[in-house]
Amino acid sequence: MSVKMTIQFFSSAFFLLLITNCQQTQVNKKPNILLICVDDLRPELKSFGANYISSPNIDALASKGVIFQKHFVNSPSCGPSRYTLLTGQYGAAGNNALFRRASKIYQGIEVEKSMPEWFKENGYTTVSVGKVSHHPGGRGGANWNDSTKVEMPNAWDRHLMPVAEWQHPRGMMHGLANGEIRKKADKMDVFQSVEGNDNSYPDGAISNEAVKQIGELTSNKKPFFLAVGIIKPHLPFGAPKQYYDKYQGVKLPAIKHPNKPESRTTWHGSGEFKKYNSWGKNPNKDSVFADEVRRHYAACVSYADAQVGKVLAELKRTGADKNTIVVLWGDHGWHLGEHAIWGKHSLFEESLHAPLIIHYPGMKHEGHKTDAIVETLDIFPTLCDLAEIEIPKHIQGISLQKILNNSNSLGHSAVAYKSNASTIRTVTHRMILHKDGFVELYDHTTTERETKNIANQYPQLVEDLKKKLYARLH
Incomplete structure (x- = not known):
C-alpha cells in the first residue's frame, strides 16, 4: 500500500470513528426538555376544539403529541400556578409564592429542590427565557430586575429577560406596541392592534432570545432544560394587526352561561380587566364591545402561537428536536364572559382549565387526545420519568407516562385553591x-x-x- 493510500485509509477510518462516536454520544445523551409556558391561555386553540382560532404552530405540535383535554391548574393565578409547576408541590395562594420560598432559602431554611434545580443536579444546563416564574426574568425589585432578589435561587444557569425598548421586565409584562409601558392602568387601553412585525410587541424579543439560546444549547454536549415563557394573551390584549385581521368577519361562538350567578360563588367583578381603559364600556352589557374584546384575545393567541412556532422551528433546524421532550402548558384559564367574568381568579372551570400538550421523540400515540383528568403538579414527575431520572420523594403529582402510552388510561381528581x-x-x-x-x-x-x-x-x-x-x- 502506498503512503498516499495509507494516509487516505487512516483519514477515512478516523472520520468514520468520529462520526460513529458523535452518533453514539447523541444516542446516549439524555433527552433535552423544552417547556413552553403561555400566560392566561385557556384552551382556545383549534386543536382543543375552538375551530375559529388560528393556532397552526401549537396545533402542529398537538398533532405529534398527546393532547390533555382535561388538564387543570392548581391555582387560578399566575404566581401560585407556576409555583406548583416548578416545585411539584402545593403552595401559598398568592402571586408571591415563589418569592416566599426564596426567602426561606436566603434565611438558611432547607426547602425541597425545584424542577429546574433537580434537572440541574442530574446533569442538565437549565435556562429560562421570559415569563417562566411569576416575574418575567425571575427577579424582584421595583422594576423586576434586581439581581439580589431572585425568585428561584439555585434553579437556573441562566435566567434571561430581554426587554428591548420596554426598558425593564415590569415594562415588558404589561407592554403595548413599540415600547409603551403601563404607568397607570386606566391610561392604557384594554386592547390594541397596530401595524408592525412580531418585534413591535414584547413577545417578539422573548422568542428571539429563545431561538438564540437553542442555538447555543445545542452546541453543548450536556442535555438542556430550556423554559420559555410567552406573555400574551395576558392583559392588555395587544398584538400586531396582522393577527387581529385573521378574525375580521369571523363569527364567534356564543358565550356560554354569560349571566352572573345568583347564589354565592367565587365570582368576582373582573377587577383586573376593569383597571384598563375600556372607554366606559361594559362587555356584560355591550355585546359589540364583548365581541371586540374576544377578537383581540384571539389575536393575542395567534400572536403567541407564532412565537411558539419560531422556537419549534429553531429546535427542528438544529436537529435537536430528535432528542427533545416538548411540553406546552397554559398557566391557567381565563373567562371571556362566562358567569359574567372577564378575567381569572375564580374557581370555576374557565379559570382552571388550561391546555397541556406533551410530545417526545418516538412516542407511540402521536396526535391522540385524552379525557383523563390531570393537573399541573403531574408535569414534574412526568418529565423525570421520560428523562429516566429519579422522581424526588417530595413530589405531590403523579407521572402521566401511563396515559402517554395509553390515552385511554384513567387520570385522577384535580384540586385547586385560592386564599x-x-x-x-x-x-x-x-x-x-x-x-x-x-x-x-x-x-x-x-x-x-x-x-x-x-x-x-x-x-x-x-x-x-x-x-x-x-x-x-x-
Missing part, C-alpha cells in the same frame, strides 16, 4: 369548599354544569369529596 376557597374536580363533579364551610357542588354530566349548585341535594357526596380534598391538600 378563601378550594376545589376538587372529578370526572363527574366539581365541589368548591369555602373557608367558612359553604359548599358549591356542580354536576358536569348535566347541561347546567356550573350554573346550578346541588350541594344540598347530595350531602353524602359532599362529605366524600371534602375528605378527598382535605387528604390532597394536607
Whole structure:
C-alpha cells in the first residue's frame, strides 16, 4: 500500500470513528426538555376544539403529541400556578409564592429542590427565557430586575429577560406596541392592534432570545432544560394587526352561561380587566364591545402561537428536536364572559382549565387526545420519568407516562385553591369548599354544569369529596 493510500485509509477510518462516536454520544445523551409556558391561555386553540382560532404552530405540535383535554391548574393565578409547576408541590395562594420560598432559602431554611434545580443536579444546563416564574426574568425589585432578589435561587444557569425598548421586565409584562409601558392602568387601553412585525410587541424579543439560546444549547454536549415563557394573551390584549385581521368577519361562538350567578360563588367583578381603559364600556352589557374584546384575545393567541412556532422551528433546524421532550402548558384559564367574568381568579372551570400538550421523540400515540383528568403538579414527575431520572420523594403529582402510552388510561381528581376557597374536580363533579364551610357542588354530566349548585341535594357526596380534598391538600 502506498503512503498516499495509507494516509487516505487512516483519514477515512478516523472520520468514520468520529462520526460513529458523535452518533453514539447523541444516542446516549439524555433527552433535552423544552417547556413552553403561555400566560392566561385557556384552551382556545383549534386543536382543543375552538375551530375559529388560528393556532397552526401549537396545533402542529398537538398533532405529534398527546393532547390533555382535561388538564387543570392548581391555582387560578399566575404566581401560585407556576409555583406548583416548578416545585411539584402545593403552595401559598398568592402571586408571591415563589418569592416566599426564596426567602426561606436566603434565611438558611432547607426547602425541597425545584424542577429546574433537580434537572440541574442530574446533569442538565437549565435556562429560562421570559415569563417562566411569576416575574418575567425571575427577579424582584421595583422594576423586576434586581439581581439580589431572585425568585428561584439555585434553579437556573441562566435566567434571561430581554426587554428591548420596554426598558425593564415590569415594562415588558404589561407592554403595548413599540415600547409603551403601563404607568397607570386606566391610561392604557384594554386592547390594541397596530401595524408592525412580531418585534413591535414584547413577545417578539422573548422568542428571539429563545431561538438564540437553542442555538447555543445545542452546541453543548450536556442535555438542556430550556423554559420559555410567552406573555400574551395576558392583559392588555395587544398584538400586531396582522393577527387581529385573521378574525375580521369571523363569527364567534356564543358565550356560554354569560349571566352572573345568583347564589354565592367565587365570582368576582373582573377587577383586573376593569383597571384598563375600556372607554366606559361594559362587555356584560355591550355585546359589540364583548365581541371586540374576544377578537383581540384571539389575536393575542395567534400572536403567541407564532412565537411558539419560531422556537419549534429553531429546535427542528438544529436537529435537536430528535432528542427533545416538548411540553406546552397554559398557566391557567381565563373567562371571556362566562358567569359574567372577564378575567381569572375564580374557581370555576374557565379559570382552571388550561391546555397541556406533551410530545417526545418516538412516542407511540402521536396526535391522540385524552379525557383523563390531570393537573399541573403531574408535569414534574412526568418529565423525570421520560428523562429516566429519579422522581424526588417530595413530589405531590403523579407521572402521566401511563396515559402517554395509553390515552385511554384513567387520570385522577384535580384540586385547586385560592386564599378563601378550594376545589376538587372529578370526572363527574366539581365541589368548591369555602373557608367558612359553604359548599358549591356542580354536576358536569348535566347541561347546567356550573350554573346550578346541588350541594344540598347530595350531602353524602359532599362529605366524600371534602375528605378527598382535605387528604390532597394536607
